[in-house]
Amino acid sequence: MIKSADYNLYTPDGERFITIKPVNHAVPGVKLNVTGVFKLSEGKVSLGEIVFDDNMRAWEYTGFGDLTHKQAAEIAQYIQDRTHRELEGSR
16 A cells, blocks of 8 residues: 555544555655555554564554454454555556
């Protein structure tokens, strides 16, 4: 995932609007270096990060109670799916 995205998270307490911002770096000679780090926020409030391994399979959530594990897993799955679609589209 190379561009920021908004994600609607549906919870028992109501809908939450989460912004996902990938942390990418420009590298000389390469268009873009995807780091596997995604910052999460809700409005102006930081919710921590989801950090993937090099293969975008395993992940961890660095927030402190802002999201449940199940909610973070849902967002991580969205990031994985979107990243795979973007990579397929660039071939």
